[in-house]
Structure formats: C-alpha cells, structure tokens
Amino acid sequence: MRSIVICEKPSQARNVRDAVGDRYGKVMALRGHVIKLAEPEDVNPDWKQWGFQLLRPTSGFYPLNPDSSDGKGQLIKDIGEALQSADRVIIATDCDREGQGIGENVLRWFKYKGPVFRAIFNKEDPASLREAFEALRPNADFLSQYQAWVARAQVDQIANLSATRAATLALKPEGMKGAIGIGRVRTPTMAIVCRRQLEIDNFTPKTYWDLWVEVERNGETVRLHHKPGSSARIFAQAEAEKFLASMSGWRGSVVIDRESKRQKPPKFMDLPTLQIKAAQWGWSASKTLEIAQSLYETHKMTTYPRAESRYLPEVEAGNAPVMLAGLQTLELAPANYPEPEIRKGKGGCFSDKQLEGSSHHAIIPNVKTSDDWQAVYGRLNVDEKTLFDFIARNYLAAIGPDRLYERTEIALDFDNRKFATVGIVETDAGWRQVFSEPDEDDNLSESVQESG
Incomplete structure (x- = not known):
C-alpha cells in the first residue's frame, strides 16, 4: 500500500518521523495553508479596483487556489505527485479547526478520492504520536470541523475584505499609509476597549465620605466600616458629620457571624486564561503563546497550547499520581502534598461532557515525557521555566484538596446603614500550598478576600 502522511509544518513532520518512521507511509510537511481561498480579483476582475461593493461571489463561496508564494510552488507540486499514486492518506496536522482546513484543502484541491484517515493528538512526544497512529479515525468523522473552517474562512473573506476596502476609502486620513483593517472579531473587540477608555477619560471624579465607627466589646475595640454601593454614598461633609453625630453614644446589638467555608481549586488552564495570568508578568499574548508553543513542540513538556477548554477527559x-510524583521530583x-483528589463530571475538572465539541483539552504537563522532565527542565530558559512552573502548579492545585478557612463578620445596623468588618483565618491551605507567592493564585478561583 502506498500511503502518505500530511503534516502541517516541518517541525511536526520531524516529530512524526521520529515517532513512527515510515511505517504509515511517506511523511510530508506542508507550510501552513498552501491551498487557500482565492482573492476577490481572481473571482471577478472588476474587484481589483477597490470600491464599496460586497465582495460576495455569485456562487456564495470563494474557490480554493494554490499559494505559490515563498517557494511553496514546488512543495504543492510534490504533494500533488505523491497523491496521484497514494492508496491512503493520513492527515496529521494540528487537531483543531485550522489544522483540519490545512490538511483537507490539499486533498480537495487535488480531488483525491482514496481513503483518508485522521491522527488525533494533543502532544507531540513519540509515545503520544505512536498512540495516535495506532488509533487512526476516518477523516469523515471530522467533516463538521472542516465545515466550521469553511464557514469561518468564507465569512472572513467576504465581510472583512469588503469592510476593509470600504473603511479605507471612506475613513483613511490623508498621508496615512496602508489600509484600515476591519475584522468581524477584532474590530468589535477594539470598539469595546475604546468605549471603555472613553468612559475613563470622560469620568468626573466626585469626592465622597467613608464612614467608620469604633465599637467596644468585652474590653476590645473593633473598627467597623460602612461601604455602600455608589448610589448610597454620602457626598456632602455636613451630611456625613450629622450622621456620625447621631450615632454618638449608641448602644445596641453587634452581630458576630462565624462560618466554616471551603474554596475549591482552580480549573486547568486554557490559552486565554494563561495569557491573562502571564500579562501580570508583563508578557504580551503573543509572547505567552510563543513560549507555550516551545514547551509543547520543542521540549515536549506540555500539551497543545492553543487550548480553548479548561477541562480534561475523565x-x-x-x-494524576504519575504527574504528582514527577512534579515532586x-x-x-511539597513532598507531603496530599494524594490527588479527582473531581469528575459537572463542577469537576475531569469532564467528558464539558469537552464535547472541543478539539483540545486544557494545557497541562505532558505525562508521556515525565521520565525526562528532570533532564529537559534543566535546559529550559528563564521564560520557559516560568511558564512551565505555573502550568505545573495549576495542575497540582486542580487535583489538590479544598482550601478551608473560617470567616468571621462583625456588623451592626444603624438607620439602614450597615457597618462591618470581616476576618478570614485559614485552617487548611489545601491546594494553595503549591503557590509559593501570596498572589500566584490570583484570578484562579473564587475570591475570599471580603470586606464589609
């Protein structure tokens, strides 16, 4: 049988060859989208001149065209010749919507009619790749994923290019170079940011008065604060002084409320959550992705970085025990960290249902390379260690026990205004013990820093 394996990029092809050799056929590397949607002027010559037209082909769809730029022409020719004699094709591109489009577009362009299979993997270490090739699935199982790529690509081509041309012609300032790019996702997002910035710029500060009182109980003095919502604040000094004067000498009930509470650990990381965390270190979103890609592709230390889910398959x-032992090395x-606490299903971190429709699970350390972690870890640069450490600690937190604490609120009510203070005493650090710095777990789980 003459079989070929199509990978998305040369580095991926090298990993596949290292894992399975040529047992599944000749491994060939693309360079991203070598077959892409045609340009507007390729569909309608009149569209070469920029205008205000809706760039929607009569058929409703842009056809596929080969991309011969940057020396891709020979690569496309080689793939085409290999497909002519192939009895079977295995798509081994990234296992997301974009990867499906990259691989399947090649087969559709060359009208390949033979059997096609899909290798599904979230890790590119040899063991994971071998498992993926031993469990090949019919490519037809991923038709909906390819259709999702088609829908996204077509609407981007029609809407984005039409709007970009119109905006450039109508709004471009004199002397400005380039086009005014419009995207159906980026532009509305930028609008939200701009609108918020305008609100900040146009905000007029207004002084208000914070009220606090000291109450004595059993010989101890406690300060209670009044922190109402913005609509109930006191903005006039005279009103504040009058209110406090009315409380002078007040005697009454002070309510003490004690509760034993627990705080569940954070879920695993997806890429957006990881980028939000890394922004606290001064990293850009692109830098975070670059470092995560290096940990995944070069060092095989973590799983696929472009994850959009915070769950793992059950x-x-x-x-989990292997991961814990490896990360302890x-x-x-901590050496005495409790045995993994597995939370499955609704409300848990391990949930098959929550992963339905997702191409990739959350970003975690790659268990398949755990035997090599110590050796590889020493070769990581500072940024790679920083990101790996956080991904690893987040994993450990997610399988750790709940954090336990006592919450005490002391409060009084006077004239429909509440004065209170809250204290929290941690009784069991639980999952938080894996974070060495107090703020390392910020934004990872529900806040417990409360105030009256």
Whole structure:
C-alpha cells in the first residue's frame, strides 16, 4: 500500500518521523495553508479596483487556489505527485479547526478520492504520536470541523475584505499609509476597549465620605466600616458629620457571624486564561503563546497550547499520581502534598461532557515525557521555566484538596446603614500550598478576600 502522511509544518513532520518512521507511509510537511481561498480579483476582475461593493461571489463561496508564494510552488507540486499514486492518506496536522482546513484543502484541491484517515493528538512526544497512529479515525468523522473552517474562512473573506476596502476609502486620513483593517472579531473587540477608555477619560471624579465607627466589646475595640454601593454614598461633609453625630453614644446589638467555608481549586488552564495570568508578568499574548508553543513542540513538556477548554477527559484522571510524583521530583509540589483528589463530571475538572465539541483539552504537563522532565527542565530558559512552573502548579492545585478557612463578620445596623468588618483565618491551605507567592493564585478561583 502506498500511503502518505500530511503534516502541517516541518517541525511536526520531524516529530512524526521520529515517532513512527515510515511505517504509515511517506511523511510530508506542508507550510501552513498552501491551498487557500482565492482573492476577490481572481473571482471577478472588476474587484481589483477597490470600491464599496460586497465582495460576495455569485456562487456564495470563494474557490480554493494554490499559494505559490515563498517557494511553496514546488512543495504543492510534490504533494500533488505523491497523491496521484497514494492508496491512503493520513492527515496529521494540528487537531483543531485550522489544522483540519490545512490538511483537507490539499486533498480537495487535488480531488483525491482514496481513503483518508485522521491522527488525533494533543502532544507531540513519540509515545503520544505512536498512540495516535495506532488509533487512526476516518477523516469523515471530522467533516463538521472542516465545515466550521469553511464557514469561518468564507465569512472572513467576504465581510472583512469588503469592510476593509470600504473603511479605507471612506475613513483613511490623508498621508496615512496602508489600509484600515476591519475584522468581524477584532474590530468589535477594539470598539469595546475604546468605549471603555472613553468612559475613563470622560469620568468626573466626585469626592465622597467613608464612614467608620469604633465599637467596644468585652474590653476590645473593633473598627467597623460602612461601604455602600455608589448610589448610597454620602457626598456632602455636613451630611456625613450629622450622621456620625447621631450615632454618638449608641448602644445596641453587634452581630458576630462565624462560618466554616471551603474554596475549591482552580480549573486547568486554557490559552486565554494563561495569557491573562502571564500579562501580570508583563508578557504580551503573543509572547505567552510563543513560549507555550516551545514547551509543547520543542521540549515536549506540555500539551497543545492553543487550548480553548479548561477541562480534561475523565480517562486522564488515572495519570494524576504519575504527574504528582514527577512534579515532586522538580520540587514544584511539597513532598507531603496530599494524594490527588479527582473531581469528575459537572463542577469537576475531569469532564467528558464539558469537552464535547472541543478539539483540545486544557494545557497541562505532558505525562508521556515525565521520565525526562528532570533532564529537559534543566535546559529550559528563564521564560520557559516560568511558564512551565505555573502550568505545573495549576495542575497540582486542580487535583489538590479544598482550601478551608473560617470567616468571621462583625456588623451592626444603624438607620439602614450597615457597618462591618470581616476576618478570614485559614485552617487548611489545601491546594494553595503549591503557590509559593501570596498572589500566584490570583484570578484562579473564587475570591475570599471580603470586606464589609
């Protein structure tokens, strides 16, 4: 059988060759989208001249065209010749919508009619790739994923290019170079940011008065604060002084409310959540992705970085003890850290249902390379170690026990205004013990820093 394996890029092809050799056929590397949608002027010559037209082909769809730029012409020719004699094709591109489009567009352009299979993997270490090739699935199972790529690409081509041309012609200032790019996602997002910035710029500060009182109980003095919503604040000094004067000598009930509470650990990381965290270190979103890609592709230390889910398949729960032991060897977990606490299903971190429709699970350390972690960890640069450490600690937190604490509120009510203070005493650090700095777990789980 003459079989070929199509990978998305040369580095991926090298990883596949290292893992399975040529047992599944000749491994060939693309360079991203070598077959892409045609340009507007390729569909209608009149559209070469920029105007205000809706660039929608009569058929409703832009056809596919080969991209011969940057030396891709020979690569496309080689793939085409290989497909002519192939009895079977395996698509081994990235397992997301974009990867499906990259691989399947090549087959559709060359009208390949033979059997097509899909290798599904979230990790590119040899063991994971071998498992993926041993469990090939019919490419037809991923038709809906390809259709999602078609829908996204077509609407981007029609809407984005039409709007970009119109905006450039109508709004471009004199002397400005280039076009005014319009995107159906980026532009509305930018509008939200701009609108918020305008609100900040146009905000007029207004002085208000914070009220606090000191109450004595059993010989101890406690300060209670009044912190109402913005609509109930006191803006006049005379009103504040009058209110406090009315409380002078007040005697009454002070309510003390004590509760034992627990704080669940954070879920695993997806890319957006990871980028939000890394922004606290001064990293841009693109830098975070670049470092995460290096940990995944070069060092095989973590799973696929472009994850859009914060859950793991339930079968992954069985790897938790191995992960814990491996991360303890890197001193990322205390030696006495409790045995993994697995939370499955609704409300848990291991949930098959929550992953329905997702191409990739959350970003976690790659258990398949855990035996090599110590050796590889020493070769990571500072940024790679920083990101890996956080991904690892987040994993450990997610399989750790709940954090336990006592919450005490002391409060009084006077003239429909509440004065209170809240204290929190941690009784069991639980999952938080894996974070060495107090703010390392910020934004990862529900806040417990409360005030009256």
